Amino acid sequence: MNLPRLELRRASKVYQTNGQKLEALHEVSLALEAGSVTALVGRSGCGKTTLLNLAGAMDFPTSGEVFIGGRATASLNENELTALRRQRIGFVFQFFQLLPALTTLENVELPLLLAATKRAREAARERLEWVGLSEKADSYPYQLSGGQMQRVAIARALVHSPEIVIADEPTGNLDDASGDQVLGLLRDAADRFGATVLVATHSAEAAAMASMRVQMRDGRICAVERA
Ligand SMILES: Nc1ncnc2c1ncn2[C@@H]1O[C@H](COP(=O)(O)OP(=O)(O)OP(=O)(O)O)[C@@H](O)[C@H]1O
Ligand SMILES: [Mg+2]
Numbered sequence: 267m268n269l270p271r272l273e274l275r276r277a278s279k280v281y282q283t284n285g286q287k288l289e290a291l292h293e294v295s296l297a298l299e300a301g302s303v304t305a306l307v308g309r310s311g312c313g314k315t316t317l318l319n320l321a322g323a324m325d326f327p328t329s330g331e332v333f334i335g336g337r338a339t340a341s342l343n344e345n346e347l348t349a350l351r352r353q354r355i356g357f358v359f360q361f362f363q364l365l366p367a368l369t370t371l372e373n374v375e376l377p378l379l380l381a382a383t384k385r386a387r388e389a390a391r392e393r394l395e396w397v398g399l400s401e402k403a404d405s406y407p408y409q410l411s412g413g414q415m416q417r418v419a420i421a422r423a424l425v426h427s428p429e430i431v432i433a434d435e436p437t438g439n440l441d442d443a444s445g446d447q448v449l450g451l452l453r454d455a456a457d458r459f460g461a462t463v464l465v466a467t468h469s470a471e472a473a474a475m476a477s478m479r480v481q482m483r484d485g486r487i488c489a490v491e492r493a
Pocket of ligand 2: 314315316434466
């Protein structure tokens with residue numbers, strides 16, 4: 267049997283603000299395999315983004331563990347964490363987060379330049395073609411629609427063929443047609459590139475295309491459904 271690529275074991279997260287403690291995640295366990303799409307659903311404030319931050323090694327559990335490729339994220343040093351985030355994880359956000367001063371192609375290429383990868387330009391062109399936006403290579407983000415911006419963001423998130431793709435409300439700002447395109451690309455990332463995709467979403471369509479649907483409430487997983 268394959269080892270899960272991403273695993274949370276009784277992971278809890280307590281935030282401390284102004285002396286107040288808030289437990290945003292309580293002993294969450296979850297194992298995700300290569301080529302799967304998992305939808306995290308639940309009300310605002312139930313802990314979806316908190317879970318994604320742990321899964322993407324952007325933050326660490328206050329207790330319990332998060333394993334990526336078999337290693338606990340909290341045991342990695344700064345260099346290992348930077349390498350992990352740059353090489354093995356792709357992030358997609360609700361507000362796209364493209365750099366306005368860079369063209370579409372440059373935005374997609376950027377992660378490869380940061381990782382000093384060879385043939386960065388060609389790889390960026392390939393991914394831009396995959397999202398159907400080759401003709402927008404020299405356009406700037408402000409010249410694109412929201413749906414196009416999100417497809418560029420997906421090309422950027424996938425440009426280094428990451429093992430894990432983390433998407434936080436990727437269709438939150440899109441109309442249904444653009445949202446469906448974005449979801450199709452995330453599904454394709456899992457099917458064609460074997461990525462492990464984890465998506466937090468309020469959209470029923472997103473939940474419907476997932477291999478697994480994880481329902482959260484008050485920082486806990488309350489139901490898991492497999493397609
Ligand atoms: N950095 C932080 N410091 C303190 N509390 C936080 C922090 N981030 C989130 N929280 C709190 O943790 C809880 C979970 O927040 P989280 O952002 O994970 O929810 P969510 O499910 O992503 O919600 P939404 O659907 O609105 O995006 C909330 O009560 C929130 O106020
Ligand atoms: Mg959130």
